[in-house]
Amino acid sequence: xxxxxxxxxxxxxxxxxxxxxxxxxxxxxxxxxxxxxxxxxxxxxxxxxxxxxxxxxxxxxxxxxxxxxxxxxxxxxxxxxxxxxxxxxxxxxxxxxxxxxxxxxxxxxxxxxxxxxxxxxxxxxxxxxxxxxxxxxxxxxxxxxxxxxxxxxxxxxxxxxxxxxxxxxxxxxxxxxxxxxxxxxxxxxxxxxxxxxxxxxxxxxxxxxxxxxxxxxxxxxxxxxxxxxxxxxxxxxxxxxxxxxxxxxxxxxxxxxxxxxxxxxxxxxxxxxxxxxxxxxxxxxxxxxxxxxxxxxxxxxxxxxxxxxxxxxxxxxxxxxxxxxxxxxxxxxxxxxxxxxxxxxxxxxxxxxxxxxxxxxxxxxxxxxxxxxxxxxxxxxxxxxxxxxxxxxxxxxxx
Numbered sequence: 195x196x197x198x199x200x201x202x203x204x205x206x207x208x209x210x211x212x213x214x215x216x217x218x219x220x221x222x223x224x225x226x227x228x229x230x231x232x233x234x235x236x237x238x239x240x241x242x243x244x245x246x247x248x249x250x251x252x253x254x255x256x257x258x259x260x261x262x263x264x265x266x267x268x269x270x271x272x273x274x275x276x277x278x279x280x281x282x283x284x285x286x287x288x289x290x291x292x293x294x295x296x297x298x299x300x301x302x303x304x305x306x307x308x309x310x311x312x313x314x315x316x317x318x319x320x321x322x323x324x325x326x327x328x329x330x331x332x333x334x335x336x337x338x339x340x341x342x343x344x345x346x347x348x349x350x351x352x353x354x355x356x357x358x359x360x361x362x363x364x365x366x367x368x369x370x371x372x373x374x375x376x377x378x379x380x381x382x383x384x385x386x387x388x389x390x391x392x393x394x395x396x397x398x399x400x401x402x403x404x405x406x407x408x409x410x411x412x413x414x415x416x417x418x419x420x421x422x423x424x425x426x427x428x429x430x431x432x433x434x435x436x437x438x439x440x441x442x443x444x445x446x447x448x449x450x451x452x453x454x455x456x457x458x459x460x461x462x463x464x465x466x467x468x469x470x471x472x473x474x475x476x477x478x479x480x481x482x483x484x485x486x487x488x489x490x491x492x493x494x495x496x497x498x499x500x501x502x503x504x505x506x507x508x509x510x511x512x513x514x515x516x517x518x519x520x521x522x523x524x525x526x527x528x529x530x531x532x533x534x535x536x537x538x539x540x541x542x543x544x545x546x547x548x549x550x551x552x553x554x555x556x557x558x559x560x561x562x563x564x565x566x567x568x569x570x571x572x573x574x575x576x577x578x579x580x581x582x583x584x585x586x587x588x589x590x591x592x593x
Contacts, residue, residue, distance in 0.1 A: 198240050199302045201233030202295065205573070206312030209353075210320060212283065212569035213343065222279060226569055230287045237294050245297075252537035253296075253583045257289050257576075259530025263523030264485055271484025272491070280486035280522075283569045292576035299584055306549075306581040307370060313574060314357045318387045321354065321394030328397065337448070340397035351400030352565045355407045356574060358391040360552040363414045366428075369545050396439065399448065402562045408436045410554030419544040458505045464513050464562065466496070466504050471512035473499035475520050482524035486567075488512055491521075511567055515560025518567055538582040549581040 211225035238245070250258075264285040271277035298305045324342030339347035364370035365384065374384045395403050415428040443449045451459045474483060474491055483491045489510045496504040512518050519528045535557075542550065556575060559565045566575050 196240060196298075196302065198233070198237045198294070198298050199305050199308065201229075201236045202291070202298065202305060203308050203312045205229050205233055205291065206309040206577075207316050209313055209316050209570040209573065210343065224283070224569070227283060227287060230291060234290060234294070237298075241297070251583075252533055253579065256530040256533035256537060257292060259533065260519075260523055260527045261285060261289060261530075263482070263525075263527025263530060266481050266526065267484035267487075267523055269484075270478075270481045271487050273487060274484075276486050276490075277484040280567075284485060284567055284572045285523075288569075288572040288576045291573055292580055295577055295580040296583060299580065306577060307364070307374075309577050310357065310360050310552075310574075310581075311374065313570075313577075314361055314387055314391065317353050317357050317394075318390040320350065321390045324350065324394060325390070325397070339399045340394055342394070347398040348400050348402070348563060349568075351395055351398040351403035352559065352563060352568070352571055353574075354391050354395045354398070355400075355403040355559060356552040356555040356565070356578070358388065358395060359407055359410050359414070359555045360548045360578070361388050361391065362411060363418075363551040364548040366415075366418055366420070367545060367547065370548060399443070401443070401449075401452065402559050404436065404439060406555045406559035408432060409558050410551050413554060414547055414551035417544070417547060463505050466500060466506075467492075467509050467513050468517065470496045470499050470504070471514065471517040471521060475517065478521070478524075480525055482521045482527070485522045486510075488518075488521060511564040513563050515557070515564055515566060518564045522567065534579060538579065541582050541584070546582055546584075549578050552578045553582065 205226070208226055208229050211229065212227070214225040216223050216225060216228070264281050268274060268277045268281050295306060295309070302308075320342045321340075324340040327342070328340060335341045335347060337347075340350065341347040342350050344350050361374075361384070365374060365388070395407065411432055412429060415425055415432065418425055418428070452461050453459075455462050455465070470492055471488070474488075474495060477495070489508060492504075492509050493507055496507070512521060516528065516531075519531045523530070538550075538553070552574075556565045556578075565571055
């Protein structure tokens with residue numbers, strides 16, 4: 195494996211290191227940004243003779259619109275230093291990885307699966323960490339939900355759900371089983387990894403994660419290139435699992451609170467967030483408010499838009515993927531995001547089904563949350579898109 199491939203895999207393993215904050219020459223950064231920077235240096239050093247202009251496609255144009263919209267957003271943001279940091283870590287560096295991944299995939303057909311396996315391994319480690327805290331009684335989440343090293347359980351679910359979808363569907367396809375289950379120990383490790391991610395998602399009790407994973411897997415199972423009987427068996431197991439979870443959760447206070455739209459609850463708060471986000475979008479139609487500015491603007495404008503004080507004041511994101519793109523990158527960035535999604539439609543092939551399953555989780559979860567606007571989540575999104583963007587997938591992913 196070339197050094198560039200190793201560098202990309204290390205980034206996948208090191209995704210959680212964005213939480214390790216550093217300062218270099220007085221400039222704030224984090225360990226993940228440094229890993230990305232090192233990988234870029236290796237990539238340029240290893241490939242500089244072969245890097246040349248290529249014909250741009252719709253993925254490139256969509257990514258360019260997102261970058262342009264986010265750059266304009268930095269210029270109009272009230273807190274420009276905060277916006278610039280988000281632009282660097284949520285937009286610019288993930289897009290660099292996207293282009294590196296597309297270039298490297300022409301040499302190493304396994305690089306995208308290898309990266310996602312590495313990312314799944316790091317998420318599995320965080321899951322086991324959280325499971326260990328629950329087992330030992332040191333889990334300090336206020337509602338008893340598994341959150342691992344994150345500040346709430348939903349943040350863990352946003353990371354785990356798309357990786358779990360990719361892993362489950364990949365294990366159903368022979369092209370990926372060559373990578374994931376080459377020997378006995380890999381079979382044990384892959385199976386254990388899927389179990390750890392699944393247990394973490396269940397114990398996070400993220401209803402958005404459950405529904406997004408279930409809906410995406412249902413579609414993926416239906417399009418699996420297998421006999422209809424096996425599709426029905428897979429769908430039956432999925433329905434049984436989700437139904438069991440639903441029955442268990444219906445007996446809990448969390449479920450009852452979710453249905454309460456009159457008092458302070460997760461649902462009533464989200465309705466307020468969406469109302470304020472839509473109001474901010476109308477006030478800043480073209481350019482948005484800038485990356486990572488939502489909490490600042492929410493606290494400034496919520497009472498005016500709602501006509502009363504909001505139930506909660508602190509919301510870093512608008513809890514909807516399209517609203518988040520509109521507000522943080524303007525209509526240009528939102529158009530770029532939609533263009534990237536549309537560009538993936540004609541690239542469908544059965545061997546790419548794991549990538550579409552993972553993307554489906556992101557889009558479905560994005561109806562009620564923001565599974566992009568974070569260092570690790572943005573990188574995962576663009577790596578998934580890199581997997582989709584290839585025109586062909588070799589019969590044998592390994593050379």
